[in-house]
Amino acid sequence: MLMYNEDIKGFFSSREELNMPDYLTLEYYLECVGDIETALAHFCSEQSTAQWKRVGIDEDFRPRYAAMVIGLDVLGELPQLSYSVPHSETGKIHACRVTIAHPHRNFGPKLPNLISAVCGEGVYFTPGVPVVKLLDIGFPQEFLSAFDGPKFGIAGIRDLLKAYNRPIFFGVVKPNIGLSPEHFGEIAFQSWLGGLDIAKDDEMxxxxxxxxxxxxxCELGKARIRAEKETGEPKVYLANITDEVDQLINQHDIAVKNGANALLINALPVGLSAVRMLAKHTKVPLIGHFPFIAAFSRMEKFGVHSRVMTKLQRLAGLDSIIMPGFGSRMMTAEEEVRDNIQECLQEFGHIRPSLPVPGGSDSALTLEAVYRKVGSVDFGFVPGRGVFGHPMGPKAGASSIRQAWDAIEKGLSLDEYAIGRPELMAMVAVENAKKQHS
Amino acid sequence: MLMYNEDIKGFFSSREELNMPDYLTLEYYLECVGDIETALAHFCSEQSTAQWKRVGIDEDFRPRYAAMVIGLDVLGELPQLSYSVPHSETGKIHACRVTIAHPHRNFGPKLPNLISAVCGEGVYFTPGVPVVKLLDIGFPQEFLSAFDGPKFGIAGIRDLLKAYNRPIFFGVVKPNIGLSPEHFGEIAFQSWLGGLDIAKDDEMxxxxxxxxxxxxxCELGKARIRAEKETGEPKVYLANITDEVDQLINQHDIAVKNGANALLINALPVGLSAVRMLAKHTKVPLIGHFPFIAAFSRMEKFGVHSRVMTKLQRLAGLDSIIMPGFGSRMMTAEEEVRDNIQECLQEFGHIRPSLPVPGGSDSALTLEAVYRKVGSVDFGFVPGRGVFGHPMGPKAGASSIRQAWDAIEKGLSLDEYAIGRPELMAMVAVENAKKQHS
Known part of the structure; x- marks a missing residue:
């Protein structure tokens, strides 16, 4: 629909004029070509009432159904788009930070329909707005109340493990692909003996x-019981049930019956809605992994910010969320990792906190840095090769992690604490060899 | 795992050395930092056997479980990464086109696990490979045979409509958001009378x-029967059942019972696996819409190429795929639109062709250009405001589309053919007014 001046005004409003409980608030970074207000009116129109009246009838659906701009910060003019994108408009290019009130009555409290609204055709195909990043979504309690969120949350995971006032120690059993169930179970068993809380399947x-x-x-369920008897501590086998969505409930039932007491799910590959379905059914904590998210969150100024995905994963009901962690190895800015951790922990209506698990090439040597950056004990630590590639084997690998935590608690350096503790010493030696080598 | 020279070799092979029916072939654009072969070995290792032996045991899981480089084209050295991404490696930067054989026994014929493998953590978090675009996937028949694909396909849709040797004429009922079911039905009815084959719900x-x-x-089912009686032609109401995945089967049953004879589903928002589930159950053709795909396919050198998503949507069982169409309005290069159309139509084992529907701000005025670019009648044409915003109303809007097709068939210009046809003339006049205005 051609936009005239009076049409454009229908897509601008303010928090004071709107009944905000009826609206989600969407934060976008946009690069607008040509007149900014025209582009933004189109941006709102395309994601809501693209044609707001029938031909020949005097009506206006906008007051009830239009997305509306309620905040605009023009960040500056750009010499060119940040990314080359074919587009139809011409004119000056401006970078903008925009807040949009989007009426949730247009779709209701349903994840696929929410995703279609906030990162769908309207959002990515608005004339004059070729570059878009969805930065955040704010939910009114009226919308949130339809969601249950995590069934267990951090407190539930801690109660299951009787592990308080410290991080939760995960480990990804490696070799991740190729081990028989028997060998897999034996390796997990060793890692539990060494001190892991949770031995997990790789997301693959x-x-x-x-x-x-x-x-x-079945193998891992038995191994877990043995490990619990031998250590006197509760242990978790985290089984990856990622599968076709019509198999998820069945896979849950099989794994739980056999002794898996937490389940891993690749959230975006199965779809957030499938996670929500599973969360309603589950008898054990659900832990999400992050495949696919980088494909649309890594670009600084395009796509969807990962914090939105963390928020939606929590909303969908994940009790714990594995995410790219700190350090350039995981190609994620430190601020972004912090944002994602905060999304798990911060107040979110009645929705329970999820345990954040910032991961990526961790070991006894990285634990302190992660702990300092997280700033609390409410996180999961998830080495893979740092436990299962330990030169003395997985039991020693797990011990090295627990020894590193003991050192942190006692305020001692790893070098110091490693003396007389060969498991930790072996890791310190690896690091020292690397330093000498480089 | 540290990579030594002999380790790197274990991730390189050739089509001749491998039993290719055991492998998917993945085409990637990569930007590698530092030694190319080391980076590529990591790239394969991270997406498959990240640790390929147990500590202290002489074994090697790579011959059976490793992804392997089977083709490498170094495109050239770059002064910097195409996109700024934090990363841990240093050295020269090379753009590469790489073909990887990935053993499908690592995950089996399951869409969520396939997605986790080909665009998961391994792919987007390999040291030395900060910039990645998945360009294509090749499937051996051994993998494809587990999939049913579209139940109806192009032939089934044509038979349903008894419409052959011409495009299929869709229309998105507008106003898209805000109409009561009664008014919505009346508008769809008018558009069917005017000549639309398929009146559809907006994806929102x-x-x-x-x-x-x-x-x-219920309203639209009744209106469809009336329209069929009045015109003597089969008509389709395409109902959008996009919803939480545990509601999809139920929504299918309600809509079909009430007279919807095709169903719309937003494929990525519900998840491709949910589409596959629905395709097994459906009694009517399934048409997919494209929300969310642009978020990870628009960047030229990062993310996932849209052709991969078209291929996966066809594999999942969509009988027709709506996609961003031609022209800068839809921010998609012409070659990419052609790639996506071809993905719907080309030979794909036993999987039926899907009807491609390249869309975006179409009307009687754009039909010929789309037809010429598609190069065949096997496509759907999907105006929204071009039918429902027509100054004489939706019946006239639909007529203008059919008149435009008649003109094409007769080899006449629109200007010529519009004489004595007020519906088409009104559209031609809009265009002429625009030309004068600009």
Whole structure:
């Protein structure tokens, strides 16, 4: 629809004029080509009432159904778009930070329809707005109240493990692909003996012919009970049930019956809505992994900010969220990792906190840095090769992690605390060798 | 795992050395930092066997479980990464086109696990490979055979409509958000009378309090029967059942019982696996819409190429795929639109062709250009405001589309053919007014 001046005004409003409980608030970074207000009116129109009246009838659906600009910060003019994108408009280019009130009555409290609204065709195909990043979504309690969120949350995971006032120690059993269920179980068993709370399947290992979920969860369920008896501590086997969505409930039931007491799910690959379905059904904590998210969150000024995905994963009901962690190894700015951790922990209506698990090439040597950056004990620590590639084996690998935590608690350096503790010493030695080598 | 020279070799092979039916072939654009072969070995390792032996045991999981480089084209050295991404490696930067053989036994014929493998953590978090675009996936018949693909395909849609040797004429009922089911039905009815084959819900309109799917499909089902009686032609009401995945089967059943004879689903927002589930169940053709895809496909050198998503949507069972169409309005290069159309139509094992629907601000005025660019009649044409914003109303809007097709068939210009046809003339006049205005 051609936009005239009076049309454009219908897409601008303010928090004072609107009944805000009826609206989500969407924060976008936009690069607008041509007149900014025209582009923004189109941006609102395209994601809501693209044609707001029938031909020949005097009506206006905008007051009830239009998305509206309620905040605009023009960041400056740009010599060119930050990314080359074909587009139809001409004129000056401005970078803008925009707040939009989007009426949730247009779709209701449903994740697929929410996603279609806030990062759908309207958002990414508005004339004059070729570059878009969705930065955040604010939900009124009226919308949130339809969601249950995590069934267990951080407190539930801690109660299950009787582990308080410290991080939760995960480990990704490695070799991640190729081990028989029996060998997999033996390695997990060793890691539990060494001090891991949670031995987990890799996000790439699910139900395959050479290691069916049924066989693996059976072996691991038995190994877990043995480890609990031997250590006197509760342990968790985190089984990856990522599968076609019509199999998820069945896979949950098989894994839990066999002794998996938490379940891993690749949230975006199955879809956030499938996570929500599973969360309603689950008898054990659900932990999400992050495949696919980088494909639309890594660009600084395009796509969707990862914090939005963390928020939606929590909303969908994940009790814990594994995410790219600190350090350039994980190609994520430190501020972004902090944002994602905060999304797990901060107040969010009646929705329980999720345990954040910032991960990526961790070991006894990185624990203190992660802990300092997180700033609390409410996180999960998830080495893979740092435990299972330990030169003395997985039990020693797990011990090295717990020894590193003991050192932190006692305020001692790793070098100091490693004396007389060969498991930790072996890791310190690796690091020292690397330093000499470089 | 540290990579030594002999380790790197384990991730390189050739089509001749491998049993290719065991492998998917993945095409990537990569920007590698530092030694190219080391980076590529990591790239393969991270997406498959990140640790390929147990500590202290002489074994090697790579021959059976490793992804391997089977093709490498170094495109050239770059002065810097195409996009600023934090990363840990240093050295020269090279743009590469890489073909990787990825063993599908690592995950099996399951869409969420496939997605986790080909655009998961391994792919986007490999040291030395901060910039990645997945360009294509090749499937051996051994993998494809587990999929049913579209139940109806192009032939099924044509048979339903008894419409052959011409494009299929869709229209998105507008106003898209805000109409009562009764008014929505009346407008769709008019558009069918004017000559549309398929009147469709907007991708943003699903099951909402003010227009429940039950009420709307009931009104539209009745209106469709009336239109079929009046015109003597089969008509389709395409109902949008996008919803939480545990509601999809139920929504299918409600809509179909009430007279919807095709269903719209926002594929990525519900998840491709949910589409596959629905395709197994459906009694009517399934048409997919494209929200969210632009968020990870628009960057030229990062993310996932849209052709991969078209291929996966076809594999999941969509009988027709709506996609961003031609022209800078839709911010998609012409070659990319052609790639996506081809993905719908080309030979794909036993998987039926899907009807491609390249869309975006179409009208009687754009039909010929789209037809010429598609190069065949096997496409759907999907105006919104071009039909429902027509100055003489939706019946005239639909007529203008059919008149435009008649003109093409007769080899006449629109200007010529519009004489004595006020519906088409009104559209031609709009265009002429615009030309004068600009």
């Amino acid at each position: 290992l699910a139900d395959v012919e050479w290691s069916t979920l049924a066989d693996r969860s | 309109l699903a099951d909402v309090e003010w227009s429940t799917l039950a009420d709307r499909s």
